[in-house]
Amino acid sequence: MKTRLRGENAYRGATLTTYDPLDPLTAAQPHADYRELLRTGGVHYNPGRATWIISDHALVRAALRDTDRINSTRGVTRLQFSMPLLVLTDGEQHAQLRKKVQPAFTKRALQTWAQMIDGLARELVADVLAQPGCDAVRRLAIPMPIRMIANILGIPESDGDEFRRRSEDAVRIIDFSPRLESVLASAKGAGAVVALRRYFTDRFATGQLLSTDTVLGRLVEGNADGAMTEDDLFFFALLLLIAGNETTTNLLGGMIDTLAANPHQFEQIRRDPDLIPMAVEEHLRFSSPIQNLYRYTVADYSVGDVTIPEGSRVLLSFGAANRDPAVFTDPDTFLADRNPRSHIAFGYGAHMCIGAPLARMEACAVLRELVEKVRRIEIVGAVGWSTNASLRGPTRLPVRFVPA
Template identity: 65%
Template sequence: MERLNNTRGALGALQPLGSAVRLNLAGAVRTRLRGYTGWRGAVNTAYDPLDPATAAQPFDAYRALHREGRVHYNPKRATWILSRLVDVRAALRDTDRINSSQGVTRIRMAADLVVLTDGEKHSTLRKQVQPAFTKRALDSWRAIIEEVAEELVDRVIANPGCDVVSELAIPMPLRVIAGLLGVPDEDIADFRRWSEGAVQIINFTPTPGGIARVAQSARATMALRRYLLSQLGRGHLKGSETVLGRLLEHNTDGTLTDAQLFYIAVLLLIAGNETTTNLLGGMFDTFATYPDQYDRLRADPDLIPMVIEELLRFLSPIQNLYRYTCADYQVGDVTIPSGSRVLLSFGAANRDPEAFDDPDSFRVDRNPRVHVAFGYGAHMCLGAPLARMEAEAVLRQLVSRVKGIAAAGPTSWSTNSSLRGPTRLPVRLKTV
């Protein structure tokens, strides 16, 4: 009971984010209590995505999931697990029975946000956001993306043995997003600190440390909220080429409030910041591990767009997200009861041997068009084109200027259960 009260207190810190956010602790407790008898028909598993060692190196666990069966259940976490590509794609499509309306993390919550709605409400909210991600908008940001990519690759070339995560993978998307949101250079340090804190909400664990981290994340989110609302209040973003400026331009009926614009900015941070950092850092680790594939790419740079897709499949910067069933959900011979928490394992699905030949190998000539690195269906990630543009800009710089990528020390990997990427990777780039 004491732990439950502490949980309520920490999660209550999220309430100031807006009255639209509603946490469903009672539903979470019901799921956990019922979960112990709900696993029949599935394969009972000890696989735990919250285990730090598993989160850092999950691939043995994925291979075991693929060997053992189609539907798994972890009684300790009261969580069902889908790991086959066909099942993950089907679940992402079936928003009538298994959806995002109770959240996409282990914390149950509801809000009028794109990522937390389905059906007509989701379509309406997505249309409000779409003007920021049209081809015209993306093309207008290409120059800043290429400029930042060139500058940061210059920095890594000039500092052999430097940590490419801190020197390139972190600042690249952060500077791009700061530019797209209209954050001035003098505010970027604060913006980075608040942004990195805010996205940690996705990694909640029901432990004293996890509860403390949620409270810290809530405080960072509130600081970010105050800052962005202040920026909007000054009025200088209206008419600008920023994301928020474009949305204000299309907001002719006044339906987008400043609070909603803030949520859109946070969505962009989550969708386009750490995920892109993970993709960029993982790119360097992959080419250091597969130098023959980098040589093949340099010989045929036209493969770059397809290679980005293979990197997304191979790395899966978003390893998993949660859904909750709002009706009994059938997968093969197994019925997942209504009200259940379901982990959709993007990382495992993208390594599914029934979908990809030799899935644990990286190949620049593979065309993995069915991967789910950015989701699938109605919830396909809005920030996906931006992440692809950034990765392509960096890769074109490398292919034209660097003939070899070598690790100068071991790679350290994050232990975030959902967002996986290198946290430290010293590299040396051998220039042409």
């Protein structure tokens, strides 16, 4: 990556850069570039990509707060598009949509799912323990969130395999990169969405998936005025799949990799299991399963000395901000007891992740199992990393869990 300051007519004070998360090598290993971005100023411009980049922790948070001038209404990816969806609205419309879905994630709801999540963690950690050398992404990090979502939706065990297959395909619909394999994956994803829609419509017709212990049942109950249509319910289920799957897979896979690379930290958590929730937060900071999202300016937007003109595409780098040395001392080191309260792995402000408590429960359950059952985690083969421009995590993680 190259950075250089432009002369007087520059992008009004921004530092020019070639940092490009669309480059697969950069996406797989972005941290050296983050150090460079943070060292050379919090606001950059990549002319080749016509993209502004904000990496400084305070400036990313300020942008996430200022939804009057820089917001999600034109999209949160490189591709601009608008839709009346929670993630793609702001202001009053967003507040109303958010209020509608809130009943799905009450404290009471979360408590009723805790046992199921613990059970999944127990089963999947035991499975990896029993298969030394297996790929922990395939055997644990992928099945954990997808089975958790199937469970909270109330999908019967007999439909589990079909649901999981369709879900894995359906989430590929958001694969917007212009490469051929991505376009094909998006097309397959669209087919899977249609099949899932049919599945839900058939079940709704017979009252299935809507009992009060399911997430959709809670939404119907929490919107007693009948505000949730069948379409709303289906799109909410799809949102859970899209927002809650790969993100959590990245978190869990990344956590296993980090604990293997930092055996002393793992040992410290084993000696003091009360550290588990804090270690999960630190891992969220350290790994940032969503590395970045975009916003578009709807008015001129001033950041320090820089003015980003109206209509600009701005990349907010959560991954860099979570390693900003101005906020986190020795940011490239994983410290289980750091207590990184101001990390923004779940975003910040109005769009802050509503699934965060669920993701935290999953990660804590897995870490608890590891602490109890595993003495050491060894990586026994080449680790593969995703090359996706926004979501980052291991794609292949051959491990041996050494029993406690």
